[in-house]
Structures are given as structure tokens and as C-alpha cells.
Amino acid sequence: MKKIIIAGVIALTSGGAFAATDIFAALDVNEDNMLSAKEASIDTTLATIFNELDSNKDGFVSKEEFSVLQQQ
Secondary structure, eight states, X not given: OHHHHHHHHHHHHHSTTOOHHHHHHXXXXXXXXXXXXXXXXXXXXXHHHHHHHOTTOSXXXXXXXXXXXXXX
16 A cells, blocks of 8 residues: 555656656745645645655655655
8 A cells, every 4th residue: 555655646746747846845835845744734645655754753854855756
């Protein structure tokens, strides 16, 4: 199930006119270069895998942590 969810997010970040950084910027409402759980909750798939992306467990997903989606 986890791989299916991640595959869906990868499809969102890698296809079309938007790159992962564009999607990250769109989700980063307060422009602090970090995604909070509240910001991530805009997308149900991202909200589901938020804790997995937060590799350092600081409660936020950085651009670097978010970029993992394109590497998978």
C-alpha cells in the first residue's frame, strides 16, 4: 500500500508542467521552505505519507525530504 501511495505522489510531482519544487512551493503557504502537517493536509496522499517523508522527525518536511519522491 505504501508504494502505491508514493507512486501516486511521484506521478503528481513528475508529470505535467509542474516539477516537485513547484508543487512544494505551492504547498508551502507560509513560504518558510518547510511543509508543516497542516500545509501537507491539503493533499490527502501527502498527508498520509507525511511522517515517512519527515526523515529527521522534526515535524516538518523540507525540500530535501520532499525531493525523495522524485528519486523513487
